[in-house]
Every structure is written in structure tokens, then in C-alpha cells.
Amino acid sequence: MTMVFGIPIQAFLGQLLVGLINGSFYAMLSLGLAIIFGMLRIINFAHGAQYMLGAFVGYLLLATAGIGYWPALILVPLIVGLIGVVIERLAISRLYNLDPLYGLLFTFGLALVLEGVFRYYYGVSGRPYATPPLLSGGTNLGFMFLPNYRGWVVVASLVVCLGTWLAIEKTKFGSYLRAATENPSLVQAFGVNVPLLLTLTYGIGSGLAGLAGIMAAPVYQVSPLMGSDLIIIVFAVVVVGGMGSILGAIVTGYILGLAEGLTKVFYPEASSTVVFVIMALVLLVRPAGLFGKDA
Amino acid sequence: MAELAPLLSVRGLNAWYGESHALHGVDLDVLPGETVTLLGRNGVGKTTTLRAIMGLIRKRTGTITYEGRELMRLPLHHTARRGLGFVPEERGIFATLSVDENLVLPPVVAPGGMSIEEIFTLFPNLKERRNSQGTKLSGGEQQMLAIARMLRTGVRTLLLDEPTEGLAPVIVQRIGEVLRELKARGMTILLVEQNFRFARRIADRFYLMEHGKVTAGFPVAEIEARMPLLHDVLGV
Amino acid sequence: MTDLTLSRESAGAAGPLQWALLALAIAALLAAPFVVYPIFLMKILCFALFACAFNLLLGYTGLLSFGHATFFGGAAYFAAHAVKVWHWPPEAGILLGVAGAAVLGLVMGFFAIRRQGIYFAMITLALAQMFYFFCVQAPFTHGEDGIQGVPRGELLGFISLHEPLNMYYFVVAVFLIGVFAVWRIVNSPFGMILRSIRENEGRAVSLGYSVANYKLAAFVMSAALAGLAGALKAIVFQFATLTDVTWQMSGEVILMTLLGGIGTMIGPIVGATLVVALQNTLATSGFPVTIATGLIFMACVLVFRRGIVGEILARLPERHSKQ
Numbered sequence: 044m045t046m047v048f049g050i051p052i053q054a055f056l057g058q059l060l061v062g063l064i065n066g067s068f069y070a071m072l073s074l075g076l077a078i079i080f081g082m083l084r085i086i087n088f089a090h091g092a093q094y095m096l097g098a099f100v101g102y103l104l105l106a107t108a109g110i111g112y113w114p115a116l117i118l119v120p121l122i123v124g125l126i127g128v129v130i131e132r133l134a135i136s137r138l139y140n141l142d143p144l145y146g147l148l149f150t151f152g153l154a155l156v157l158e159g160v161f162r163y164y165y166g167v168s169g170r171p172y173a174t175p176p177l178l179s180g181g182t183n184l185g186f187m188f189l190p191n192y193r194g195w196v197v198v199a200s201l202v203v204c205l206g207t208w209l210a211i212e213k214t215k216f217g218s219y220l221r222a223a224t225e226n227p228s229l230v231q232a233f234g235v236n237v238p239l240l241l242t243l244t245y246g247i248g249s250g251l252a253g254l255a256g257i258m259a260a261p262v263y264q265v266s267p268l269m270g271s272d273l274i275i276i277v278f279a280v281v282v283v284g285g286m287g288s289i290l291g292a293i294v295t296g297y298i299l300g301l302a303e304g305l306t307k308v309f310y311p312e313a314s315s316t317v318v319f320v321i322m323a324l325v326l327l328v329r330p331a332g333l334f335g336k337d338a
Numbered sequence: 339m340a341e342l343a344p345l346l347s348v349r350g351l352n353a354w355y356g357e358s359h360a361l362h363g364v365d366l367d368v369l370p371g372e373t374v375t376l377l378g379r380n381g382v383g384k385t386t387t388l389r390a391i392m393g394l395i396r397k398r399t400g401t402i403t404y405e406g407r408e409l410m411r412l413p414l415h416h417t418a419r420r421g422l423g424f425v426p427e428e429r430g431i432f433a434t435l436s437v438d439e440n441l442v443l444p445p446v447v448a449p450g451g452m453s454i455e456e457i458f459t460l461f462p463n464l465k466e467r468r469n470s471q472g473t474k475l476s477g478g479e480q481q482m483l484a485i486a487r488m489l490r491t492g493v494r495t496l497l498l499d500e501p502t503e504g505l506a507p508v509i510v511q512r513i514g515e516v517l518r519e520l521k522a523r524g525m526t527i528l529l530v531e532q533n534f535r536f537a538r539r540i541a542d543r544f545y546l547m548e549h550g551k552v553t554a555g556f557p558v559a560e561i562e563a564r565m566p567l568l569h570d571v572l573g574v
Numbered sequence: 575m576t577d578l579t580l581s582r583e584s585a586g587a588a589g590p591l592q593w594a595l596l597a598l599a600i601a602a603l604l605a606a607p608f609v610v611y612p613i614f615l616m617k618i619l620c621f622a623l624f625a626c627a628f629n630l631l632l633g634y635t636g637l638l639s640f641g642h643a644t645f646f647g648g649a650a651y652f653a654a655h656a657v658k659v660w661h662w663p664p665e666a667g668i669l670l671g672v673a674g675a676a677v678l679g680l681v682m683g684f685f686a687i688r689r690q691g692i693y694f695a696m697i698t699l700a701l702a703q704m705f706y707f708f709c710v711q712a713p714f715t716h717g718e719d720g721i722q723g724v725p726r727g728e729l730l731g732f733i734s735l736h737e738p739l740n741m742y743y744f745v746v747a748v749f750l751i752g753v754f755a756v757w758r759i760v761n762s763p764f765g766m767i768l769r770s771i772r773e774n775e776g777r778a779v780s781l782g783y784s785v786a787n788y789k790l791a792a793f794v795m796s797a798a799l800a801g802l803a804g805a806l807k808a809i810v811f812q813f814a815t816l817t818d819v820t821w822q823m824s825g826e827v828i829l830m831t832l833l834g835g836i837g838t839m840i841g842p843i844v845g846a847t848l849v850v851a852l853q854n855t856l857a858t859s860g861f862p863v864t865i866a867t868g869l870i871f872m873a874c875v876l877v878f879r880r881g882i883v884g885e886i887l888a889r890l891p892e893r894h895s896k897q
Contacts, residue, residue: 137876141879144638144695145879147692147695148874149871149872152869153872156864156868159863159865162864163865272703275699275700276703278700282689282697282700315710316707319703322701323685326689327688330689331689
């Protein structure tokens with residue numbers, strides 16, 4: 044049997060894959076957080092709850108209407124995004140002129156409500172969501188066995204992240220977002236409907252969280268608690284990456300996911316805390332974050 | 339000129355930055371096709387007047403009419419759509435956008451704007467640097483870009499805040515040529531300018547501001563007669 | 575940052591009216607156990623002290639910590655372990671809890687003050703989560719079970735705290751000492767500098783204050799006082815569990831402070847009383863506490879940012895002569 048640093052290579056690659064899967068979700072979620080923060084100057088504490096909501100909406104679409112994974116992949120982000128739009132219009136839009144901490148506190152409350160509602164109706168135990176038949180089974184890569192769905196998650200999340208990044212960097216809509224991130228009132232003075240842009244941004248960010256949620260449903264179990272523990276790790280990712288750069292948020296997400304996977308191989312006791320340790324080290328060396336420009 | 343109705347008319351404009359009261363009842367008119375310059379020392383409220391007209395300062399009272407229609411109640415993004423373009427003092431070039439992206443950022447609000455080709459004929463430097471990052475341009479080029487991006491949009495009136503500030507004489511001269519060219523094409527311009535020599539070469543009329551108010555207004559023909567006043571107030 | 579603390583009432587300069595009210599409040603505290611269950615009152619007092627300690631940081635320094643459960647729950651573990659395993663007297667256990675919380679505060683503060691605003695909040699949250707995982711794994715906390723059956727012991731060797739009234743009056747004494755400490759800190763020259771940092775950090779820097787050191791000192795004091803509350807709670811309830819180190823607990827103390835009034839002296843006490851009372855009511859009604867907590871959070875931020883005490887103070891006419 045081939046060994047890497049005294050560990051069987053299959054176990055090593057297996058944990059690396061788990062790390063890559065986790066990293067995919069960290070990347071998608073920190074991407075959404077960074078987009079929302081860039082435009083709205085608000086840290087969306089409800090991001091984890093919206094991820095959980097995405098998984099639950101997918102679960103309920105299947106359980107109540109028989110709508111399967113593939114249509115859900117389109118429907119869930121739309122539904123979660125639409126809920127985000129409504130929340131932004133009704134509440135978050137009233138917080139823009141206040142200290143950003145109020146946005147954090149409001150979305151924290153929102154996260155508690157969302158989590159509380161699903162806990163109340165569905166309990167805390169996880170519910171399985173079947174892997175879509177097209178992606179069930181696995182592929183023998185020779186050096187390891189790769190479950191197809193996990194391979195799909197890695198590829199799909201990479202496509203989503205890079206696609207979002209390209210949309211921001213290369214399209215007209217993206218240029219509005221970048222400009223409004225720099226100087227919203229001037230962009231609005233040019234005639235661009237910036238309030239609408241803010242609403243759409245929150246909707247898109249929420250939708251991304253929802254998409255991550257439905258993608259996660261077959262990997263992890265669908266549970267009301269799946270978002271709250273994740274969001275704290277994603278916050279650490281965002282502190283490490285700095286929110287000044289979209290690409291930075293994505294790259295940091297993958298790196299920290301892999302770091303977590305590697306830790307599971309070599310020192311499993313620390314795997315739940317390694318992301319926070321890395322965050323602390325980065326704060327010592329580069330307080331502004333790896334890709335950050337400002338405080 | 340008296341028979342022409344003003345294109346832009348401001349009456350009793352008051353404006354505040356937080357608690358501090360910056361404008362104390364500004365009155366001014368700009369006729370169609372006119373170039374009007376606001377003169378005054380630093381801090382008398384010239385920039386504030388432009389920003390209050392655009393709607394960038396929301397804490398304001400009084401009336402602002404453009405083409406006979408009230409602007410006060412409009413949301414910020416509707417002011418530009420009425421036909422007003424704004425070139426801010428700090429130029430407002432976006433660092434995360436290329437020159438091209440900066441140029442096409444402001445939406446077209448009315449027909450009759452220049453095409454990109456026409457704009458590049460007027461500003462050949464920008465064409466050469468169209469793929470550069472916006473803020474990598476020189477100060478003069480950034481100023482050109484800030485003016486150029488308004489020309490595509492079809493606005494009929496430009497509010498220009500200190501376009502010559504900090505620029506070399508040869509660039510100032512070039513901006514003067516551009517403004518005269520725009521004027522020839524029928525653009526109405528409300529200009530804030532510290533450079534009196536520059537302003538007197540391109541303006542049709544002047545307003546003098548002191549302590550948040552307009553205290554005098556006169557056409558360019560009267561400028562010699564007004565020199566003692568200007569000397570007192572501006573030190574020119 | 576100034577926006578966060580809308581009510582700027584001066585906490586100092588107590589006039590005769592304030593002294594009379596204070597005397598009345600203390601008298602009510604002393605008489606209360608004859609009317610209300612002492613255990614319920616002691617729970618309120620522990621959380622009220624926790625909220626006052628938290629408010630020292632948020633209300634008077636402008637720093638939002640999302641990790642204060644670390645100090646509250648950490649101190650509870652330290653005190654419970656010292657009293658139960660090492661057979662320390664309760665006062666020594668509590669002091670150990672305070673010292674431990676101060677050390678944790680020093681470490682967390684050291685990292686967190688490197689960033690400002692929302693990043694500060696996120697860093698404290700992440701580090702607190704790290705401490706939570708530590709508590710899940712460390713043997714002395716006994717994981718999911720927690721440290722159970724902590725003896726209340728004899729205060730100073732001869733006052734049995736198993737006697738409910740003794741325990742209650744001890745809690746009242748510690749609570750008053752803690753709140754007095756917060757009041758002293760806030761109204762000291764040190765507190766004035768903290769407030770000037772809250773109002774305008776840049777100006778405080780340009781005046782030559784070492785802002786980082788002041789922030790860190792405030793963080794450690796707040797952590798130590800939060801530890802006092804947590805250690806006291808462990809003695810009163812005779813256990814220390816993971817509940818007290820979760821992020822939900824950090825959120826709860828924010829809610830108490832926000833609801834009562836950020837930056838007011840008695841706001842956190844009022845907020846803690848209401849939140850604890852609400853939790854007790856909901857516990858029997860079946861309505862989920864999380865949802866209620868979340869809704870109050872949202873309502874406070876949207877319509878009620880000054881909090882209850884802050885709103886009242888803002889409406890008192892003589893308070894309007896500020897600024």
C-alpha cells in the first residue's frame with residue numbers, strides 16, 4: 044500500500060476530498076458574504092440560515108411536490124433569493140445609514156428566527172436527501188474511489204464561483220456593482236438606480252447561499268442546525284481572506300477547507316479548530332487579511 | 339437674453355451637512371446654452387450648491403426647477419435622467435473599472451449624446467488608454483474622462499466642479515477648448531471655478547458667492563466694471 | 575461608530591434623587607426573596623451582572639464582542655472545577671474564575687483589537703467558537719455532561735451557602751460590587767478616554783492615546799467582570815455546562831444589553847431581567863425561545879435602537895441639554 048507521510052494514500056486523499064468539499068461550501072458562502080458586504084456594508088449573519096433554508100426548500104420541494112434535485116437547483120436559489128429581496132426591501136434597506144453593527148445584529152436575529160422556525164417544525168435531527176440517480180455511485184480513479192456526487196459538487200461550485208467572479212469583473216452589471224461598491228452616491232447621481240442594485244445584490248447573495256444549501260443537501264443531512272455552525276467558520280474564512288477581494292474570498296475558502304482536511308489526517312483533535320487557529324495566525328502576521336486592503 | 343426662460347432655476351436653496359448649515363438661500367438661473375460660473379472663496383458653498391442641485395445633499399430646502407419641473411422631490415437617480423450631468427471635484431474615477439468601463443458607466447438618459455468615436459476624437463488620449471485602470475490615468479486624463487463620460491449620456495446640462503484644479507497650464511488650456519466645443523454644440527454649463535483667468539475666458543455670466551449666498555450676478559461684459567468688487571472678495 | 579450608542583446620558587454626577595432611587599432599589603433587592611423565588615432572582619442577578627460587564631465594552635468603548643460567552647462560561651468551568659475537584663472555598667473558586675476569564679480576555683482581546691467594527695465582532699465570535707470546541711474536547715469540562723453537583727460550600731469557612739437566603743445575599747453583594755466596579759470604571763478618567771475612543775477613534779489617536787492598549791484594558795476588565803457573573807452562576811446553580819460557552823449565550827447577552835439600552839447604566843439590568851423572565855415564561859408555553867429572541871433582536875434594531883432605558887432617558891426633557 045502506498046503511504047504518504049506514514050498515512051495510507053487512500054485515507055489521505057479521502058480526507059483531502061472531504062476538505063475540498065467543505066472548502067467548496069466555504070468558498071461559495073464567503074463569496075456571497077463578500078458580495079453583500081461590498082455593496083451593502085452589512086455582514087449577513089443570516090447567510091448560514093439561508094444556506095440551511097436552501098437545503099430545506101429543496102427537501103420540501105421533493106417531499107411535498109415531488110420536484111427533484113435538478114429543477115431544485117434552479118428553483119431553490121430563486122426562492123431563497125426572492126425571500127432575500129423581500130427582507131432587504133422591508134428591513135435591511137432601513138439600516139444603511141446606521142452603524143454596520145446594526146446590520147450584523149439584525150441579520151443575527153433573522154438567523155435565529157429562521158433556525159428557530161425549522162427547529163420547531165422539524166426538530167434537530169438531520170433528514171437525508173437522496174443523491175440524484177444520475178450522480179449516484181462512484182468512479183474508481185485508480186488511486187482512489189471518488190463518489191460521483193462529490194466530484195460534481197467540487198466542479199459545480201468551482202463553476203459557480205468562477206462564473207460569479209467573471210460576471211462581476213467582466214459584465215456591465217458587474218461594473219455597476221464595482222462602481223457602486225466604491226462610491227454609491229456618485230453612481231446614483233449618474234442615474235443608476237442604486238437602491239435597486241442593493242436589493243438585487245442581497246437577493247443574489249442570498250440565492251448563492253440557497254444554492255450552496257441544495258448542493259449540500261445530499262452530502263450532509265438536511266438539518267435546521269446545519270447553517271449556524273458553518274457561518275462561524277465562514278466568518279473566520281472571511282477574516283482570513285479580507286472582504287476586499289471576491290477572488291480572495293473564493294481562494295481562501297478552498298485553502299481553509301483543504302487545511303481542515305489535512306488536519307483531519309495528521310491531528311484529528313484539532314480539525315474543528317484549525318480554521319480559527321489559522322485566522323489567529325493571519326491576524327498576527329497580516330491583520331488586514333491575506334487579500335484585504337483595509338481594516 | 340431676458341426673454342429666454344431659464345433652463346435651471348434655483349430659489350432660496352438652503353442645505354445642511356449634518357448640523358452645519360452650509361447654504362443660506364441661494365438664488366440663481368442658468369439659461370439654455372449658457373455657461374455660468376460660480377465664483378467665491380473656499381468654503382462659501384459653491385461645491386455644496388452643485389451637490390445640492392444634483393440631489394447628492396439630501397438635507398435641503400427651497401426650489402430647484404429644471405425645464406420648468408421641480409427637482410427637489412426626485413430620488414437621486416432621477417436627477418440625471420432629467421438631463422443633468424455631474425463632474426465632481428474629486429473627479430470620481432472608479433479604480434476598479436477600466437477607462438472604457440468608466441466611460442460607459444453612466445446610463446444614456448436622452449438621445450443626442452456623443453458616440454464613443456466622437457468622444458475619442460475629442461479626447462484622443464483616452465482612446466490610447468482605454469484598457470488601463472481608471473485611476474492609473476494622470477490627473478488631466480482623469481478630468482477628461484470625468485467630462486467625457488457625461489457626453490455619451492445625452493444630458494443637456496453639465497455641472498462642473500473645479501475642472502482645472504491642480505492641472506498643468508497646457509491641460510487647463512485643453513479643458514478650456516473642450517468646454518468651448520461643448521458650448522458650441524449647445525451644452526449648458528454651470529461651472530465652479532477658482533481659476534478666475536480660466537473662467538473669464540469661457541463664461542457668459544458670473545455669480546459671486548459669499549457665506550452660503552449669491553451676492554452678485556453679472557454678465558462677462560461687465561467684468562471690467564466689477565473688478566474692484568472681485569478684487570475685494572476674491573483677491574484677484 | 576458613534577451611531578451605535580444613541581443615548582449619551584452621563585452616568586456620573588449622582589444627585590440626591592439618584593441616591594434615593596439607589597437606596598430604594600437596594601432595599602427592594604434585600605426584600606425581594608420574601609416575595610419571589612430566590613433562585614429566579616439569583617439567575618436574573620447573574621445575567622444582569624454579565625450584561626453590565628458586556629455593556630462596559632459595547633456601550634462605553636464601542637466594541638461589539640460576539641464572544642463573551644467564553645468569559646461567562648469559561649469562568650463557570652474554572653470555578654466549578656476548583657470548588658468540586660480541588661475543594662476550594664466558593665470565594666476562591668469565584669476569584670479563580672475571574673482570573674481565568676481575565677486571561678482569556680487578554681488572549682482574545684489581543685487578537686481582536688487588531689481589526690475594527692464588524693471584523694472585531696467576527697473575530698471574537700470565531701475565537702469563542704474555538705474555545706467552545708476546546709471545552710467540548712477538554713477532559714476537565716466533562717463534555718456534554720458538564721461539571722455537575724458543584725458544592726456551594728461555606729463562604730469564608732463559616733457561612734453555609736446551601737442556606738438559600740445566605741446564597742441570595744451573597745449574590746446580591748457580589749452583584750452590587752460588580753455593578754459598582756463598572757460604574758467606577760465608566761466614570762474614571764480611564765472611562766472618559768474609553769468614551770472618547772468610542773466617539774472618535776481617530777481623534778483619540780491624534781490626542782496621543784495608545785488606543786490599542788485602552789481597548790485591550792477595557793476588554794480584559796469586561797471579560798473579568800463577565801467571568802465574575804459566570805463563576806457566581808456556577809456556584810448558585812451548582813453546575814457548569816457547554817450551554818454557557820455557546821455562541822447563543824454570546825448572542826443572549828447582546829440582546830439583554832440592546833433591549834435594555836446600550837450605554838446606559840441600568841439598561842443591561844432591565845434587559846437581563848426581561849430576557850430571563852421571558853425565557854422562564856416561554857419554557858412552560860412551548861413557544862421556541864430562539865424565535866422569540868430573534869424577533870426581539872429584529873424589532874430592537876428596526877424600531878428601538880436606544881433600548882427601553884435609552885428611550886426613557888431620551889424622552890426626559892432635562893436630558894436634552896446634551897452635546
